[in-house]
Amino acid sequence: MQKFLLITLISAFFQIYPQISEKFDFAMNAFQNQQYAQANRLFDEFFNDYKIVDELYATAKYYSAESLLKLGRKDEAAIGFEYIVNTFYWSNYRDKALYNLGLIYFSTGKYDLSRQRLKKLLNEYPESDYYGNGLYWIGESYSVENKTKEAIQFLEEAVADKRNKKFADYSLYALANAYEQIGDYDNAVKYYDQLLTYHKNSSLATSAQIRIGICYFKLKDYQSSIVELKSPRLTNLSDDMYSESIYLLATAHYRVNEYPEAEQSYQEVMEKFPSSEYYRPSKYGLAWSYFQQKKYEDAFIQFDELSAESDTIGIKSFFWKGECKRYLNKLNEANSIYKEFLEIYPNDKLAEEAKYQLGVVYFNTNNTDLAIRYLISANSSDNDLIKAKSFAMLGEIELSKRDYKAAKNYFQLVLDNVNNEKSVYNRALLGIGIAEYHLNDNKGSLKHLTQLDKSDPSFETQKLNFFLAENYFTLNNYREALNRYNYSMGNDPEINLETIYGKAYCYFNSGDYENAAIQFLDFTKKYKDDKRYSDARLRLADSYFGSKNYSAASKIYEDLFSSDALLNINPYVRYQYAQALYKSGKTMDAINEFKNIQEKFPDSEYAEVSLFTIGWIYFQQRNYSQSIAQYNNVILKYPDTKLKPVIYYSIGDAQFNQGKYDSAIVNYEKVLAQYPSSQYVFDAVNGIQYSYVAKGNPEKAISFLGEFVSKNPGLSYSDQLLFKKGEIYYSLRQYDKAKSEYKNFTSAYPNSNLIPDAYYWIGKSARNLGQGEEAIFNFDKVVNSYQSSELASASILEIGNIYRAAKNYQSAINIYDKGINQLKKSNKVPEFQYNKGMTYLEMSKYQEAYSVFEEVVMYYPETVFGDKSKFELALIDIAGGRFSNADGYLIALAENRTDELGAKSQYYLGQSLYDQKKYNDAITALVRVRTVFSRYEEWLMRSYLLSGDCYVKLNDKRNAAEMYRAVLSKYRGTPIGDEAAQKLRKVQ
The missing domain is CATH 1.25.40.10 (Tetratricopeptide repeat domain)
Structure with a gap:
């Protein structure tokens, strides 16, 4: 368009001023032939002859300024473009003049002026071909001044503007770089990637590829960084870019623990670019790659060479070459390096770390005093991590000295430090938990150990689980202790020993004697020299006894008597042995051993019990006369024995079994009269009422129960005794009297746990008397008011049977449905369903019955009612x-x-x-x-x-x-x- 206007103007000009046309033509030809100095001179001559300020004049002014710009005379060019901008508002060259001014001011660092001219272009010429490019340069100017927010705004518009073809790739790169500068690496990757996608051949593509790798590195997505930095696009790089990309690739490999690959890439930088700025960082990275692969000698060589210089890398390398020696267990050499470091760099921030490591070295060489001195010195550091590590190590030292209070204090200082490394914090949690366990603060210990278990269960797994188990054991939580002991086996042989012993006692104290025996046997096989060997053997015998392996138990007791003199005279062990003999069928040997205990240990707590046990053995053999004689013998030899209540009760039982009911009553009454608070009173009362019933005098039994309860209203089992009155009448089929007694019971003991039982048996008594409605009323009371009682389910079945007997089938089905819906947790639900099906059969509703039976089979296949339902289904199928x-x-x-x-x-x-x-x-x-x-x-x-x-x-x-x-x-x-x-x- 501009060329067309130019031709039109020149044609008109030639017609009016043929004498001046030659100068304008010569100037334009010179410009077109890139003879910018001549063009500028000719334009100046043209201006001397042509004074009309029109489009032709403006055109000449524009190309004159353009010529100056081409000659690099930017200031003079700017004057010309400014003249056009400020004078020729109507000129077709004004938008381009504004654009050129923006570029000139940008190139000379006048960014504010650049933006003014470019924004004027955007505002006044929104349709200009330079609009998109203008957006780009405004964005770039803001980027140069680190005004990233404004830069991003204009660069995003530049990327979106389709007219910005010339700088599309630059706009994307600049926008991505702006996002990278503010740490928004995700968006940076997005726009770098767009550049690579839509502008593969751009000169910025290689740089964008590297920047993507760097951004992924900053995002700690090291695998993606590796992929980008190994891209085949990265070819024909400059030495600087290539060395940087390989260095970053190596570091990304290092960050994802791919140390051999990191080693290889670091070596490539060092071999190919020995003069690169990345040489020393690569050598340092190589040292660390060796270190992480436990190639401590190779790492030492690299650190040692780097430590010759005193830059940051050199100082760090000096310290870490000491660490290499420590990891090689060359503690004296490590010591020397740390001390030399402290002499050369006493004020370096790693000095306190060196002091700490000296403390560690002295601790590992059992020089506790020097260790403490250096560790305390390290605590003066401003570095919270060094402080925490030092306190943690001091805590470990105090643990080893068994000064648990001091250890706890040191570990608490670590926990109070908010700027902790996770491993140090974990160490403190474990340490304070162990200290608190030894201080008998089990709750505090569990709190800290559980915190560690939740945050990092893999930290010191064996020790962590062992002390959790020990705490739970102390608190008698054997189930949780066992769970933790199961994870306590590992590389520490001492903990393994304690774990087996702890597990054994967990099982033993929980009454799981079979598993206790397995653990105690394992302990006795593995740790015969342990001081607890005899104890483990004794508990093994006890465990066999508890698991009813009496032969094995008695054999071990016998071995213990011959191998351990103290156990041979231990009355507990002899008593257990006697019991094992009896349980294994060696009755006479057992009786002799019980007698032997009483004779050898007459003052022990097992003496009286042994004599009593002999009487009990005779009782079990139904040799009631000898049993009674032996019971009396206990009282004869130990007149003040605490066993008298059980002795009199046992004599009564023996006489009851002999049919001597009056004598039995006499001895039962001795329990009531002489030992009214004894636990055997309830059994004695039962014995008396059974004796009266056995004598054929149930009324006497009932009156005795009533009198006893009246005299002893405060007994905790009074309700149980009164309840027996109803039971006696019911067993005698005197249902009227039974019903009456049960009703009396509900009035006398409305809060008793036996109330649902009373209403149930009132219902049973009423049913046996043909009083269906009263029976249903009482069964219903159980169902509605005592659903947690097992008798609620029984009552449903009783009501159903009453309705079915009366052919009131729909009511029967309703009550079964009530049981199914309201007693869902009852194990009687399959029976409800089955009876519902049987009721439908009685109603000749075979299809409904069939559906119900199918449900029982489907949902309760393992129950007897599931099988009964299968049978009924079979009969219906045969009929059909x-x-x-x-x-x-x-x-x-x-x-x-x-x-x-x-x-x-x-x-x-x-x-x-x-x-x-x-x-x-x-x-x-x-x-x-x-x-x-x-x-x-x-x-x-x-x-x-x-x-x-x-x-x-x-x-x-x-x-x-x-x-x-x-x-x-x-x-x-x-x-x-x-x-x-x-x-x-x-x-x-």
């Missing part, structure tokens, strides 16, 4: 001619059950096959009734009859007659015998 279904159910039941249900199922399988006219198969099925279920007479006899019927169908009258005779021989004169006789007459 669905023999395949029926046979499946019956075969499963007959094969899996050995009770009467199995017998019935086997019989009905024969019946099903008979109905299908499969007579031989039916006979085979019925034979199994006789071979497997012969103890169930009804089904045995029925199988004979049905087998006879099968033979009749097969026209085998001889075998048929034999089957009928088998029934007749046993059941002549009974209905089934009459049926067999009638069938026999037909085949004879």
Whole structure:
């Protein structure tokens, strides 16, 4: 467009001023031929001759300024462009003049002026071809001045503007770089990646690729950084860019623990670019790569060479070469290096770290005093981490000295330090937990150890779990202790020993004697020299005893007597031995041993118990006379024995078993009279009431219970005694009196735990008296008010039976549904469902019954009611001619059950096959009734009859007659015998 206007102007000009046209033409030709100095001179001559300020004049002014710009005379060019901008508002060159001014001012560092001119371009010429480029340069000017927020705003517009073709890749790069400067690496990667996607051949592509790798590195996405920095795009790089990219690649490998790859890349930088700024950082990275691979000698060589200089890397390397020696366990050399470091760099921030490491070295060489001196010195550091590490090590030292209070204080100082390294904090949590355990502060110990377990369960796993277990054991939480002991086995042999011992006692104290025996046996096999060996052997014997392996127990007790003189005279061990003898069937040996205990240890707590146990043994043998004599012998030898209540009660039991009820009552009453607070009073009262009942005088038993309760109203079991009055009447089938007593009980003890039982038995008594409504009322009370009682479920079943007996089937179904819905946790729910199905059968509603039985089978397959439901389903299927279904159910039941249900199922399988006219198969099925279920007479006899019927169908009258005779021989004169006789007459 501009060229067209220029031609038009020149044509007009030639017509008016032919004499001046030659100068303008020469100037333009010179400009077009890039003869900018000549062009500028000719334009000046043109201006001298041509004074009309029009478009032609403006055109000449623009190209004159352009010529100066091409010659690098920017200030003069700027004057010309400014003249155009400020004079020729109508000129077609004004937008380009504004754009050139923006570039000139940018190149000379006048960024504010640059932006003014470029923004004027944007505001006044929004359709200009230079609009997009203007956005880019404004953004760049802000970037140069670190005004990143403003830069991003204009660069994002530049990227979005389609007219910005010339600087599209530069805009993307500048925008990505701006985001990188503010730490928004995700957006930086986004725009660098767009550059690579849409401008693959840009001169900025390689740099963008490297920057993406750097951004991923900054994002700690080291794997992605590695991928980008290993891209095949990174070719033909300058030495600086190549060395930087390889260095970053090496460092990314290092960060993801790919130390061999890091080693290789660091070496590449060092070999190819020995003069690069990345040489020493690469050498330092190489040293660390060796160190992380535990190549401490190689790491030392690199650190040592680097330490020759005193720059930052050199100072750090000096310290770390000492660490290499420490890790090589060359502690004297490490010591020397740390001390030399302190002499050369006493004020360096690593000096305190060196002091700390000297403390560690002295600690590891058992020079505790020097260790403490250096560690305390390290505490003067301003570095919180050094302080924390020093305090933690001091805590470890105090733990080793068993000064647990001091250890706890040091570890607490570490925990109070907020700027901690995780490993140091973990060390302090573990240390303070161990210290608190030894200080008997189990709750505090558990608090800290549990905190460590939640935050880092892999830290010192064996020790952590062991001390958690020890705390739980001390608090008698054996289940959790066992759980922790199970994770306490590891590389520390001392902890392994303690773990086995602790596990053994956990099982022992929990009453799991079988597992206790396994652990104690393991301990005695592995640790025969341990001071607790005899104790473990004793507990092994006790564990065998507890797990009823009495023979093994008695054998170990005998071994202990011969191997340990102290245990041989230990009355507890002798008593356990005597018990083991008895339990293993060596009764006389046991009695002799019990006598021996009393004779050898007459003043021990086991002496009286041993004599009593002899009486108990005679009682178990039903030798009641000797038992009574032995019980009396205990009182004779120990008149003040605390066993008197149980002795009198036991004598009473022996006399009861002899049928000497009056004598029994006398001894039971001694318990009541002389020891009213004894735990045997309740049993003695029971003994008295049973004695009266056994004498045929239940009324006396009942009156005795009433009198005793009246005299002792404060007893905790008074309600249980009064409840027995109802039980006695019910057992005697005196239901009226039983009901009355149970009702009296509910009035006397409304808060007793036996109240639901009382209402239930009132209901049972009423039902037995034919008082259905009263029975339902009391059963309903149990269901509605005591749903947590097991009798709530029993009451549902009782109510259902009453309704079914009265043919009130819908009410029966309603009560079963109530049980199903309200007692969902009851184990009686399958029974409710089954009875509901049976009620539908009684109503002849077979489809509904079938659906209910199917539910029972589906949801309660392992219960007896699931199997009973299968049986009912089979009968319905037989009736409906669905023999395949029926046979499946019956075969499963007959094969899996050995009770009467199995017998019935086997019989009905024969019946099903008979109905299908499969007579031989039916006979085979019925034979199994006789071979497997012969103890169930009804089904045995029925199988004979049905087998006879099968033979009749097969026209085998001889075998048929034999089957009928088998029934007749046993059941002549009974209905089934009459049926067999009638069938026999037909085949004879």
